[in-house]
Amino acid sequence: MNANSRSFRFSAMGCPCEVKLEGADDDVLQRAAKAARDEVERLDRKYSHYRDDSLVAQLAACADAGGDMHVDDETANLLDFSASLFEQSAARFDITAGPLTKLWDLQSARVPEQQRIDAALAHCGWQRVRWNRPHLHFSTTGMRLDLGGVVKEYAADRAAEKCREARVSHGVVDLGGDLAVIGAHIDGAPWLAGIKTPHDPARPLATIELQRGGLATSGDYERAMIVDGRRYSHIIDPRSGWPVQSFASVSVLAENCLVAGAAATLAMLFGVEEGAAWLARLGLPHLCVDTQGNVNGTLA
Amino acid sequence: MSASKLSPSLAALMGAAAALTSAAHAQTAAEGGTTVGYRFNEYGEDSFDGAAIGSRERYKVYSQQFQLDTRLPNNAGLDVTATHEVMSGSSPWYVLRGADARPVQVLSGATIREHRNELRGSYTIDPGTASSTTYSASYSQERDYRAGALGIERSIPLNAALTLGTGASLSHDIIQPTDAALYDRVRHEEKNTFSAFGSLAWVIDKNSVLQAGVQLNHEDGYLSDPYKLVSVGSDILPDHRPGTRSNAAVLLRYRHAFAHPDAALHLDYRYAQDSWGVVSHTVDVGWYQRLGQGWQLIPALRYYSQQEARFYAPFFGVDEHRFFSSDYRLGTFGAFAASLNVRKRIARWEFSGGIERYHAAADYALGSADSAVPGVLSYTRGFVGLDYHFD
Numbered sequence: 224m225n226a227n228s229r230s231f232r233f234s235a236m237g238c239p240c241e242v243k244l245e246g247a248d249d250d251v252l253q254r255a256a257k258a259a260r261d262e263v264e265r266l267d268r269k270y271s272h273y274r275d276d277s278l279v280a281q282l283a284a285c286a287d288a289g290g291d292m293h294v295d296d297e298t299a300n301l302l303d304f305s306a307s308l309f310e311q312s313a314a315r316f317d318i319t320a321g322p323l324t325k326l327w328d329l330q331s332a333r334v335p336e337q338q339r340i341d342a343a344l345a346h347c348g349w350q351r352v353r354w355n356r357p358h359l360h361f362s363t364t365g366m367r368l369d370l371g372g373v374v375k376e377y378a379a380d381r382a383a384e385k386c387r388e389a390r391v392s393h394g395v396v397d398l399g400g401d402l403a404v405i406g407a408h409i410d411g412a413p414w415l416a417g418i419k420t421p422h423d424p425a426r427p428l429a430t431i432e433l434q435r436g437g438l439a440t441s442g443d444y445e446r447a448m449i450v451d452g453r454r455y456s457h458i459i460d461p462r463s464g465w466p467v468q469s470f471a472s473v474s475v476l477a478e479n480c481l482v483a484g485a486a487a488t489l490a491m492l493f494g495v496e497e498g499a500a501w502l503a504r505l506g507l508p509h510l511c512v513d514t515q516g517n518v519n520g521t522l523a
Numbered sequence: 524m525s526a527s528k529l530s531p532s533l534a535a536l537m538g539a540a541a542a543l544t545s546a547a548h549a550q551t552a553a554e555g556g557t558t559v560g561y562r563f564n565e566y567g568e569d570s571f572d573g574a575a576i577g578s579r580e581r582y583k584v585y586s587q588q589f590q591l592d593t594r595l596p597n598n599a600g601l602d603v604t605a606t607h608e609v610m611s612g613s614s615p616w617y618v619l620r621g622a623d624a625r626p627v628q629v630l631s632g633a634t635i636r637e638h639r640n641e642l643r644g645s646y647t648i649d650p651g652t653a654s655s656t657t658y659s660a661s662y663s664q665e666r667d668y669r670a671g672a673l674g675i676e677r678s679i680p681l682n683a684a685l686t687l688g689t690g691a692s693l694s695h696d697i698i699q700p701t702d703a704a705l706y707d708r709v710r711h712e713e714k715n716t717f718s719a720f721g722s723l724a725w726v727i728d729k730n731s732v733l734q735a736g737v738q739l740n741h742e743d744g745y746l747s748d749p750y751k752l753v754s755v756g757s758d759i760l761p762d763h764r765p766g767t768r769s770n771a772a773v774l775l776r777y778r779h780a781f782a783h784p785d786a787a788l789h790l791d792y793r794y795a796q797d798s799w800g801v802v803s804h805t806v807d808v809g810w811y812q813r814l815g816q817g818w819q820l821i822p823a824l825r826y827y828s829q830q831e832a833r834f835y836a837p838f839f840g841v842d843e844h845r846f847f848s849s850d851y852r853l854g855t856f857g858a859f860a861a862s863l864n865v866r867k868r869i870a871r872w873e874f875s876g877g878i879e880r881y882h883a884a885a886d887y888a889l890g891s892a893d894s895a896v897p898g899v900l901s902y903t904r905g906f907v908g909l910d911y912h913f914d
Binding site: 247248250251296299300301303304307308311356357377380390392435478479481482485486501504505506507 | 530540
């Protein structure tokens with residue numbers, strides 16, 4: 224049987240994306256890849272906080288004025304999910320930490336002053352948002368919503384689903400290291416995902432086999448900022464306004480990329496000790512690497 | 524990972540993600556673009572078995588359907604179906620009281636071929652989402668019957684896991700029986716039907732959906748069958764039913780998607796009761812199995828049971844009866860149906876085909892069979908179809 228194996232690369236959500244597909248009919252693969260890419264780009268346009276025409280920018284405009292907004296189904300589902308993560312993480316996972324994210328913009332390579340952190344904190348806090356599906360109400364002005372913590376993994380799952388709908392059953396979607404499996408290789412072999420070694424990106428730390436489901440990695444080894452010899456991750460604890468002193472990276476395997484990503488992010492937010500205990504209780508296969516390079520977890 | 528092994532925190536995560544990752548109510552494959560389809564259906568009733576007078580060759584219907592399903596700008600969808608049917612064969616006319624009070628079915632002579640044309644259309648805003656609105660209209664015409672209908676359906680999400688569905692429709696039917704003068708039938712009659720429904724769909728987890736609904740129906744006007752007669756004492760009179768009929772039904776639907784055999788289970792139960800005394804139960808079980816290489820196999824089973832209308836009997840004595848009918852469709856009977864459908868997708872084409880076998884009998888009904896239902900039937904139905912999708 225003639226089987227095609229195709230790899231489609233593009234750039235979206237601020238990271239390199241790849242859709243790998245296998246199937247007998249090349250036309251089917253091309254169409255599926257296009258549908259997957261269109262879906263990722265749609266979500267990028269809609270939720271990106273780097274683009275002015277995005278939904279988040281509209282939400283920002285509304286939040287500025289301190290008003291009401293009616294959101295669509297998809298956004299409502301993402302908000303419901305985020306609200307649940309806020310509760311499960313005891314307020315560490317907070318999509319209103321937008322002002323803090325903006326403040327810690329890693330490209331400027333500067334640690335912000337405490338005054339500015341305090342000012343940003345005054346405009347954060349999911350408890351300051353009134354969410355009654357489908358209405359969002361900001362009671363404080365100057366708030367921002369950042370759905371980046373869930374949209375990339377959601378997009379990976381959606382892209383995989385688009386491929387399945389386009390009748391492709393073998394493939395994997397890779398959005399900057401967050402993976403959603405469409406189906407194992409045609410011969411039944413699993414996809415192999417390499418977890419990078421922090422501080423040594425060229426050397427794979429571990430190779431994980433994926434038959435189905437999703438794999439997500441939360442970590443600072445690619446996006447950390449080093450100022451005066453001190454490492455600042457891009458994961459901010461919204462209760463203090465400062466980056467979390469946590470693992471160098473956490474990878475989690477789950478039924479889908481969304482749950483894997485939420486678990487990895489929550490583990491990072493909990494910090495090394497509480498995070499490791501939480502992951503053990505969670506019961507999903509996982510891998511954690513701390514800043515000293517020690518590797519732990521069920522996939523280690 | 525089986526549900527029983529989920530830790531509380533994992534169960535919480537997966538429950539929260541359910542609405543975003545639901546495979547059970549995934550959108551239809553044609554998100555963008557257009558699909559055109561053709562269907563050829565054949566329906567044939569088994570010839571009449573039992574004491575009878577008249578042609579035993581029962582009803583046969585051949586129909587062809589053309590369908591267009593397309594996405595329009597501004598997140599809207601349009602669906603149009605045109606149907607042409609050709610019908611022939613005899614049908615139950617009336618029942619005579621034979622020797623030993625056993626019923627003898629009299630069938631009408633085989634009719635000349637009748638044609639029916641129908642056009643249906645629906646326009647949907649935000650198709651495939653949990654908050655969509657559909658407007659629909661239809662018109663059907665044959666030599667002796669015309670019907671037009673309008674409907675509206677709305678889907679409203681209540682929260683991440685619950686969706687409310689509501690809808691209402693109105694239809695107007697006109698019947699002008701053939702050979703009215705020859706057989707002393709009514710010349711021109713009409714009826715109006717109003718129906719409404721409400722349903723709740725609950726996304727239990729990413730693999731299961733449960734839906735519960737209520738339907739209400741009310742018909743007003745001429746509801747008798749002008750082509751049927753009834754033996755009342757030694758007279759043979761036209762079928763005479765009340766001028767109104769109200770009906771209420773409750774339904775439950777469960778859908779469960781399985782990842783390993785890549786299949787879905789469909790379970791449906793419907794209970795209905797109406798003002799004529801007809802009570803019915805319907806159970807449907809279907810298994811949608813994907814086999815790889817674009818194949819899908821769908822075996823299904825159905826069981827139906829009905830209790831007769833208050834004024835049904837194969838024939839009546841000389842006493843005063845206000846309403847009377849010997850139409851088997853109002854009698855006590857049960858039925859089993861088994862079907863097998865197949866679909867195969869190749870690039871932009873989808874081939875489909877199926878066969879169904881239905882068998883009804885008075886004995887199959889739940890509870891005792893109150894009276895004979897000589898006209899009850901069995902049929903075989905088959906179809907082949909072809910769809911083409913383009914962007």
